Amino acid sequence: MRLIAPFDPWCSKICTCPSKYSLSAYTGCSHRCLYCYITSYVRDPFNARPKKDFIRRLTREMPKVERDIPIAIASSSDPYPPCEEELELTRAKLKILVSWSAKILLITHSNLVGRDIDILKSARAAVGITITTLDSELAARLEPSAPSPDKRLNTLAELNDAGIMCGARIDPIIPGINSDEKHLGELVNSLAKAGVKHVTASTYKAKPDSYRRLANAFPDHERYLRFHYWTMGESMAGSRYLTSEMRLKLIKGVKQLAEARGISFASCREGLRDYESSASCDSSHLIPNVS
Numbered sequence: 001m002r003l004i005a006p007f008d009p010w011c012s013k014i015c016t017c018p019s020k021y022s023l024s025a026y027t028g029c030s031h032r033c034l035y036c037y038i039t040s041y042v043r044d045p046f047n048a049r050p051k052k053d054f055i056r057r058l059t060r061e062m063p064k065v066e067r068d069i070p071i072a073i074a075s076s077s078d079p080y081p082p083c084e085e086e087l088e089l090t091r092a093k094l095k096i097l098v099s100w101s102a103k104i105l106l107i108t109h110s111n112l113v114g115r116d117i118d119i120l121k122s123a124r125a126a127v128g129i130t131i132t133t134l135d136s137e138l139a140a141r142l143e144p145s146a147p148s149p150d151k152r153l154n155t156l157a158e159l160n161d162a163g164i165m166c167g168a169r170i171d172p173i174i175p176g177i178n179s180d181e182k183h184l185g186e187l188v189n190s191l192a193k194a195g196v197k198h199v200t201a202s203t204y205k206a207k208p209d210s211y212r213r214l215a216n217a218f219p220d221h222e223r224y225l226r227f228h229y230w231t232m233g234e235s236m237a238g239s240r241y242l243t244s245e246m247r248l249k250l251i252k253g254v255k256q257l258a259e260a261r262g263i264s265f266a267s268c269r270e271g272l273r274d275y276e277s278s279a280s281c282d283s284s285h286l287i288p289n290v291s
């Protein structure tokens, strides 16, 4: 199986991602986010392990890559699981991609991306960091093994200071858990201060396994979530969605917050045509055309 493959949105008809490759040095992800969807697709999902013979295979595949199509790192694992600190596979991979002048889109929940600023500075690269809340206690419940939101925010500022284009993902917004308007306003303010150029927001899409994890971790919210997802919500693209009115309210709110601060905005897989954007939904428009 090839390492560098065309991005596969798992047959989603409402995915608005531009054409890109997907590449990961790891299978699975150790950040253990409750809302993670890879548990529906990947065996032993919360155990990040390096792909066999990764560097040799990557070196062999690079000549076949079209240089102007971005390589997204990664879509079904995080490029910076804790073991990356020691293994440095993502770091080695970045060096290879830079030597081919590849367009790189790094998406992570980790501040460890800051370690690779020296490589990213000379790359055709943009970085997207996911921050779902500023509340570190809530983040520790939602994303038990991911670095704290403070660390991620600091890294966004460091990347921005180094001249690397950054976007942020507020993804997912889970009603009643991290959807408070005032809190989202503070989050977008902090992202603006860190120099983020683009925000993508997305509401939580429920699948039975991720929903079970959320319901177990937030028993006080279970009835509320059940009502909004399973009683009132709708089925779309293999998941349970909130009603379009609820999604619209949440997405419109973040769009207004971002645009009021001069930050471009896009939603992700909401099926809300009016809220799709000329900016990309994955921050790939931030990748410089020349290094």
Ligand code: SF4
Pocket (backbone or CB within 6 Å): 029, 030, 031, 032, 033, 035, 036, 037, 038, 076, 077, 078, 108, 109
């Ligand atoms: S960082 Fe991404 S891939 Fe990893 S557990 Fe969290 S949502 Fe899943």
